[in-house]
Amino acid sequence: MGLVFAFGEQGPYRLVAGIPLVRGFRVPARYLVSWSLAVALGSALALSALLRRMPRGRSVAAAAAVLLLAGDLVAHAWRAAPTASAALDAVVPDVVPRLARVLSRDEAGFPRRFWSLTTIPLLACPDPYRPAFARRFDPLPEGLGMRFGLDAVGGGGPDLARTEALFSPPGPRAAELAGAGAVVLSGPREPDRPAEIPPDLSVRAQSALPRALLATETLLAPGERALAATLSRGLDPRRTAVVEDEEARIASAAASETPGSARLIARSPSRVELETSAPGERLLVFFDAYEKGWSASVDGQPAAVFRADAAFRGVRLPPGSHRVVFSYRPPGLREGLLLSLAGALTLVLFVTRTRPRSANVAPAAAPPRGPAP
Numbered sequence: 001m002g003l004v005f006a007f008g009e010q011g012p013y014r015l016v017a018g019i020p021l022v023r024g025f026r027v028p029a030r031y032l033v034s035w036s037l038a039v040a041l042g043s044a045l046a047l048s049a050l051l052r053r054m055p056r057g058r059s060v061a062a063a064a065a066v067l068l069l070a071g072d073l074v075a076h077a078w079r080a081a082p083t084a085s086a087a088l089d090a091v092v093p094d095v096v097p098r099l100a101r102v103l104s105r106d107e108a109g110f111p112r113r114f115w116s117l118t119t120i121p122l123l124a125c126p127d128p129y130r131p132a133f134a135r136r137f138d139p140l141p142e143g144l145g146m147r148f149g150l151d152a153v154g155g156g157g158p159d160l161a162r163t164e165a166l167f168s169p170p171g172p173r174a175a176e177l178a179g180a181g182a183v184v185l186s187g188p189r190e191p192d193r194p195a196e197i198p199p200d201l202s203v204r205a206q207s208a209l210p211r212a213l214l215a216t217e218t219l220l221a222p223g224e225r226a227l228a229a230t231l232s233r234g235l236d237p238r239r240t241a242v243v244e245d246e247e248a249r250i251a252s253a254a255a256s257e258t259p260g261s262a263r264l265i266a267r268s269p270s271r272v273e274l275e276t277s278a279p280g281e282r283l284l285v286f287f288d289a290y291e292k293g294w295s296a297s298v299d300g301q302p303a304a305v306f307r308a309d310a311a312f313r314g315v316r317l318p319p320g321s322h323r324v325v326f327s328y329r330p331p332g333l334r335e336g337l338l339l340s341l342a343g344a345l346t347l348v349l350f351v352t353r354t355r356p357r358s359a360n361v362a363p364a365a366a367p368p369r370g371p372a373p
Contacts, residue, residue, distance in 0.1 A: 093139075096150070108264055110211035111151050137201065139184045143155040160311070166311045176207065182203055185201070212262040213284075214259050214278050215284075216240075216257065216259050218248060221243075229310075251280075262276045271327045278319060278320070290311055296324060305326075
């Protein structure tokens, strides 16, 4: 493992560098992981070899070594990574009430998101001043707004390839598609402000699309063309949805025909329930990331989930009123559970078949011999 990570993407690591869970690693983290594994495994092997050569006192020596290493690790961790004060957890940044005043629910009933486009060097601030620093300058990057009931664009995990391409660099159309009703930015720097103090934050309200809408026509743009078509300023996302599959296309409605409505009924991290109504065939576009594992049902019947507007989810709907449910199950979950169960059963079978016999069982008596001829 140390060799896999130690050379970065110039070594064996390049074979797995594109996997989403590993792609977020940064170079310092790779080196820390590699050498931590090397030290841990190497010291364990060395200690094992030394204990095997000792004629007596192996248990005492092993316990002493473990206690010494544990104490050393605790001491180094305490000095190198001190925990934050409890006062920092109680801080409510000044940007929270400002966002609450700007953000409201959209036409479909979803809370508007905000997009934080700035960060602050909070870790570089001395501990005594950190709570006051966070209260004034914390812009709630990534998913930190969830602590205060706010929905943010983006998060702390690795981005999907399409969403990363769609939202970087940030732009007005990307913010519109993300449902961002407000953007958090750094204000202009004052000339006499010290360099270690960041500029004040500004909250800018803006128009955004509802999280779910009914498109009255579709534009077929396969592959990478879908991204360019979605970001085109000549496209009206409220009317036209960009699709990449021929089966996702719908018949275009007349310009005078009303698009219909989509309304949120219930929402949880792995399930979203919507109610729709339209006079004709529509494509329901749900502006949430398209990813394997999401499935949909319309009025209780399974429905295909298509990629819409380059990075989001779409479902074809016939005319009328419908109940649409999106649900998520991690890909490979069932297979992984079955493999884990098979591995556990194999281990139990191996242990029971290879268990040594008890030394207290007397050997079977030899049969009596007959008289010698």
